[in-house]
Amino acid sequence: MITAILADDEPIIIKGLKKLIPWEQQGIRIVGEAWTGRGLMELIERERPSLVITDISMPDGTGIDVIKEIERRGLRTKVIFISAYQEFSYAKEALALGAVDYLVKPIEKDLLLDAVQRAVSELMEESEEQHSKSKLAVYEHKDRKTQLEELFDRLLDGDIRQADAEEKLRSLHSGCIHNCYTVLLMEPEQPADDSRWGEHEKRLLLFAVGNMAEELMRRSSAGMILRKGDRLCAVVNHKDETRMEGLADDIIRNAEIYLKIVLTVGIGEQVYGAEGIKGSYRTAAEALGQAFFSGVGKSIIWSGDYKAAPVTERELGDSRQSALQALLAKDRSRLTVELDRLLGLIAGYSAGSREKAVMACYATLIEWSEGLEEVGIMQGEAGTKDQGHLTAMQAVGRYEELLEYVREMADELFRRLSTGGSGKDTQQLLTVKEFIETHYMENITLEGVASKIYMNPYYFSSFFKKHTQMNFKQYLTKVRMKQAVKLLLQTDMMVYEIAEKVGYNNARQFSDMFKKYYGKLPQEYRTQNGPKM
Structure with a gap:
């Protein structure tokens, strides 16, 4: 199944995209959501999706930056851009960089479906073309180590069948004789003031770490060390009873003693069969991500426990x-x-x-x-x-x-x-606004609210307008309309139900007030600003 990531700095847009078309019917599974450019690139690195649908303008990295990075890394990910900016320059640059399409908000269902189907067709054509090539002919011109590195890289990406992978492992005499695999992902700490961390020095240091880690791994296991960006990835083939914490700790200790660097190691889930290596790689990345919370310079074992957020x-x-x-x-x-x-x-x-x-x-x-x-x-x-x-x-x-x-x-x-x-006036105003925010759905009156701060209604009316630049009724309407919009966009409640929820006994009166406030009837507003964005 094709995997996809949705990205937009507005969560409601992502929610709308998920509902807009039948993704499963198109053979697509949504595997992640992102709200910033950096978060999107981290997801792409971890999930290696076939398709990305993203806003072209997000915090911490534009869509243009993302598609350039995808191209730089040689990923086969297809990109569809969405944007509220109907500027030709954006569309021209996006399409020139290989985007499948550029859709302008509000997004129409048929246009999105058409773009997604074209992306799927391109992916299928490229896949067929790739499989039609004879990789064996290419392998013949490469040395054994290079072939193994390429094979393990494909296993990490999950784009080779288990039977083919195991046959190739045997033919290359990889030494992988056990059924268990675990991926270790190693990341050196990079001090900003350390002159060793130029690109050339970084490459040499990662090479040294890789050699050291490979020597330790070979003592009891088989496998391969590969570079993944600024990280090193060890695919370890081992006996079922062998645990990776000892190997990870040895690598960390030797890096500190001999290379004078702090190394953090994420230990992925133990899997069975070469086909599971991609999953172990993904969980190793998740474990390494925990260093942000637990600190660096140690091994971190993957656990699925932190994936479920108990806090709403x-x-x-x-x-x-x-x-x-x-x-x-x-x-x-x-x-x-x-x-x-x-x-x-x-x-x-x-x-x-x-x-x-x-x-x-x-x-x-x-x-x-x-x-x-x-x-x-x-x-x-x-x-x-x-x-x-x-x-x-x-x-x-x-x-x-x-x-x-x-x-x-x-x-x-x-x-x-x-x-x-903040003064007495501010404290009184705070009390009044708190009361309105929690009782807007009731039949509250100016007189009733004035009594909450022991103030004469006439004086309260002047006091309230002085501090808020609107009268009491206008402010109450503002609060009610704000809550009505939330209910329209975030629930499936009927208009008359929403009217009652925000303090109107008469649905017609509510609709008239809503149109006066937003220029549209409630149902029109929902249609234009809901799932179809």
């Missing part, structure tokens, strides 16, 4: 709000408790994914900024929406550094609130 988006959102409330209350001890809890939830939510951890922390800063602006505090000052925060967080090398960045931002916000003051 809702739990994360609630915790962010609790920390924000502690900030607004200028309660240092409460903020410390809430921040510790939030950062613990982010660890669980990330489930071993560096990108998810970064994006969860970045979303936290954005939500805090928006929350402060909502009550008129520090509008335009905190700057947490600035792309610089995302760039800075993506550059950190350790999870602890990421958490420290969030703590520092929380401290900065706390200092600004403490020195700038």
Whole structure:
């Protein structure tokens, strides 16, 4: 089955793409989703998909950068671009670089289906052409080691049948006589101030590490060491009872003693038969990715446990709000408790994914900024929406550094609130907005809300408009419409049900208000902004 990755910096776009066409009927399995250019390249490196459908403009790397990197690495991945930018220059460059198609949002189902079917046809034609060539004729002109390296590289990519691979292993006298295989993925720590890490020096150092690792591996096992980018990959063939932790630790120790470098090793899942090597490689990469959370300079054994995220988006959102409330209350001890809890939830939510951890922390800063602006505090000052925060967080090398960045931002916000003051008016406004945000679905009135802060209704009306630049009814409508849009785009609820959920007893009145607010009736808005984007 053809594998595919979907990428867009808006999760709702990815959700819409998944629903827009019957992927399984086209023989396609979606194996990953990405929200940044870097995250997309990491997924492509790990999954080696046949097809990528991506927004051409994303944080931390454009689609053009991605397709150039795919070409540079010699991958056979087909790319379909989507974009909100209807600029010919983008389309021209994308198609010139070999993209299958360039689709402009909102995406039409038939256009996407046509582009996907053309990509599938191209993949099938290339596959048939590749298989029609006689690889045996090519192998005859290569030495045995080169042939083995090429064979193991194909096994890592999963583009050779097990029977053919095992026959070739026998004919090349590879020494792989056991049924068990485990992949070790080795990554040297790269200090920024170390002059050895120019491209030439890096190549020599990886060569030295490879030789050392191969010598250790040959003492009790067979296999091959290959370079994969800035990493080394050891495909180890061993007895069933042999565990790889000892070999990995020996490699790490020797790298430190003789080469004076810090080496981290990801140990993949033990598999049976050459056909499983691709899966062991993928899990070795996942294990190595855990170094971001657990630290470098050691061996990390793959475990499927961290793949399931026990923390939900809702739990994360609630915790962010609790920390924000502690900030607004200028309660240092409460903020410390809430921040510790939030950062613990982010660890669980990330489930071993560096990108998810970064994006969860970045979303936290954005939500805090928006929350402060909502009550008129520090509008335009905190700057947490600035792309610089995302760039800075993506550059950190350790999870602890990421958490420290969030703590520092929380401290900065706390200092600004403490020195700038929020005053009695702000506290009252915060109380009012909290009440509206949690009771908008009820029949709340200006008089009822004014009583929550013990204020005369007439004075409250003036007070509210002064601090929000809109009257109470306008603000209540804004909150209700905002919630209505969420329900329209994220649920299958009927319009009359949504009307009741956001505080309208009359569906017609709700529809009229929605059209006045957004220029479209609810169902029209859903059709134009829902799964078809």
